């Protein structure tokens with residue numbers, strides 16, 4: 001059901017993280033993809049979402065996640081036993097299940113699957129830039145100092161890069177953002193966190209849409225990243241054409 005368009009490999013050894021991102025599905029494909037990939041409970045959840053975009057995002061993210069986990073676990077996508085933890089993250093109630101993380105924003109969703117704890121986040125850059133109060137709330141003292149040296153035109157993108165790194169790091173570690181110094185310079189970097197060494201990689205879904213992946217893994221070598229863009233093929237089920 002998922003076609004892979006391109007694969008970019010970076011770095012070597014240690015943990016391996018598979019990152020798949022996709023544009024949200026058109027409304028016409030929603031029922032078909034939900035029927036093929038989602039659980040009965042998730043299909044009931046769709047009706048509770050008021051906004052069309054939210055329904056499209058929810059179904060795309062869940063279908064993508066279930067497809068990725070189904071391949072890892074040797075199950076059908078609808079059979080992957082996803083469970084919601086009290087702190088709102090998703091888990092899999094199956095022995096030997098990989099770690100994973102999900103993000104959705106605007107027109108895009110992404111899923112990361114890894115043999116170590118992982119977090120992923122994406123967010124579009126707003127040309128207006130962030131409210132200074134927000135910068136003060138999410139950035140550490142050293143991040144604020146580095147941010148302050150940037151020319152004004154570079155700040156909107158730099159802030160979103162910082163934001164997605166932090167959110168990815170929060171998801172991977174469960175730590176509070178003010179205890180995660182992730183930096184603002186574009187790079188794959190190893191940072192310290194209260195949960196252990198964390199590798200942070202910058203990715204890009206498209207122009208003006210930064211994404212970051214954080215992997216909780218020690219060692220001197222960054223995790224191997226396999227990044228691909230997916231699209232849902234609903235042609236054979238009569239749910240619409242190929243994207």
Ligand SMILES: CC(C)(COP(=O)(O)OP(=O)(O)OC[C@H]1O[C@@H](n2cnc3c(N)ncnc32)[C@H](O)[C@@H]1OP(=O)(O)O)[C@@H](O)C(=O)NCCC(=O)NCCS
Pocket residue numbers: 061087088089090101102103104105120121122138163166167170171172174177
């Ligand atoms: C939980 C949180 C990280 C989600 O991030 P978001 O940008 O709002 O939303 P995203 O679409 O990127 O991610 C949502 C997914 O994260 C996952 N998630 C939710 N809570 C989580 C948690 N505590 N740990 C790990 N993953 C979590 C869920 O799978 C969710 O998708 P789902 O609801 O469809 O299952 C965020 O809302 C949050 O609470 N952040 C707190 C830290 C903070 O203050 N950040 C500010 C900027 S650094």
